[in-house]
Amino acid sequence: MTAHGRRSGAELDPVNTSLDALLPSLTAWLPDQRWFAAKDRTVAAVRLVGHQDVTPADAVPAVAHAVIAVSFTDDGPEDRFQLLLGTRPELPGDLEHAVIGRVGDRVVYDGLADGEISRLLLSMIVSDTAVGSLRFVPEPATEAPIVGPGRPLLGEQSNSSVIYGERAIMKLFRRATPGLNPDLELHRALGRERSGEVAPLLGAIEGELAGDDGPQPMTVAMLQSYAANSADGWGMALTSVRDLLAEGDLRPDEVGGDFAGEAHRLGKTIATVHLELARALGSDRLGADGVAAVADWMLERLDRAAESAPAVAEQREAIARVLRGVTDVDGLDVQRVHGDLHLGQTLRTPRGWLAIDFEGEPSRPLEDRVRPDSPLRDVAAMLRSFDYAAFHQLAEWETGAEAPAYLQRRAQEWADRNRSAFCDGYAEVAGADPREQMAVLRAYELDKAVYEVLYETRNRPNWLAIPVRSMTRLVGDPSAPAPGASGA
DSSP: OOTTOOOOGGGGOSOOGGGGGGHHHHHHHGGGSTTOSOTTSOEEEEEEEEEEESSOTTSSSEEEEEEEEEEETTOOOOEEEEEEEEEESSOOGGGGGGEEEEETTEEEEEGGGOHHHHHHHHHHHHTTOEETTEEEEEOTTOOOOOOSOOEEOTTOSSSEEEEETTTEEEEEOOBOOSBOOHHHHHHHHHHHTTOSSSOOEEEEEEEEEOOTTSOEEEEEEEEEEOOTTOEEHHHHHHHHHHHHHHOSSOOGGGSTTOOHHHHHHHHHHHHHHHHHHHHHHOEEEEOHHHHHHHHHHHHHHHHHHHHHOHHHHTTHHHHHHHHGGGGGSSOEEEEOOOSSOOGGGEEEETTEEEEOOOSOOTTSOHHHHTSOBOTHHHHHHHHHHHHHHHHHHHHTOTTSSOOOHHHHHHHHHHHHHHHHHHHHHHHHHHSSOGGGGHHHHHHHHHHHHHHHHHHHHHHOGGGTHHHHHHHHHHHHOTTSOOTTOSOO
16 A cells, blocks of 8 residues: 555545536547547537546646546447546646646646656556556566656557656557456566567556446556667658659669568567467467358458448448458467557567557457457558558648559559568568468458548548558459569
């Protein structure tokens, strides 16, 4: 027990009426947040379903953890999100951008923007603190640094992070879901394997989420070592593509920023992660019935996407034929996988590549994200990411018209070369080439493209052309090898 102590039962009531006055302000504030995952839906109402004070309410700053349920005018399902709220009588100028509203004589704001609050959270993890329903838990046999205030990390979308002096990073999971978050679970498993392919886990914040059967465990945040002097794979890939498009006649392997060597090393890293996860958490082999269930699950996702994405609905039958190609194999090896792999989920450090963000696709139910799956899902997702990097700049062509055909050809050359290099590297470590199961790999790639079409429809319509183009290619001839997936 620390100085913070445990609160009385009365203070653990899931609804704090003093915050009810904030709900109209939250309704206006939410749609402008990068992590708000329903930008294509109109918010109807916000209600408070969970609340825990972290500090006394009269502290300066005061801190509270809240869970809100958001309903929409389309009468679809509610979404639940986590907030770390700060309150002060007066707000310093550098926090004005984080204001949500007022409750009584206090200004309420996004607490992660406040360095004093982020420093407090880190110290509570280090000191193994419990406050009511919240537990601030250090990872065994690790030592989190005691450093100054955290600074918010810009650019994230699904979650929010703060960096502590380039020594540690804490991520708040914005979606509130019951159960152990896969990101925390898989990092703990890889830590037991002493993996060099992920940043070491340092601690977590764990809480409770009210449910029909009573409170359920919930992951609030996790703390990891910060990969200093690193570059994300997405940024590196975009630089390589720009170098290629700027050259008139050179092939991808002749351009100074050729990425194929890095793609090859990245393939080896992902294969190593898969082997480590299989050792830590086990693996299985699905028979005919299990493989059919995988196909059925893909088809269910297809139908859900077709309801909201016209581009998917238009090709629904052709897509379904390719997805059923999963059943062309006698069996399928499955295990825990990353689940949302792409270049933006990788970091190049001076020592090699790291995989990050093992949460899975945040919009999927937890039971889907923790279901063992084929490692080919991650391979296919990375192949999709190389397509994204190649065609990203063309999707934002400065004239507003379609990019010239010669630039499209050069972008495809880049994608083909790097997709092949990645598969070559993966095969070196895994002992099997993912391209040997082409029907399954194509089905997984198309399943991912369908998800991307739905995501871009809801969040980034100007990027929609990228997955639509790939989706159309993948359904064009199911028997033909996908570009870049037929070997180097």
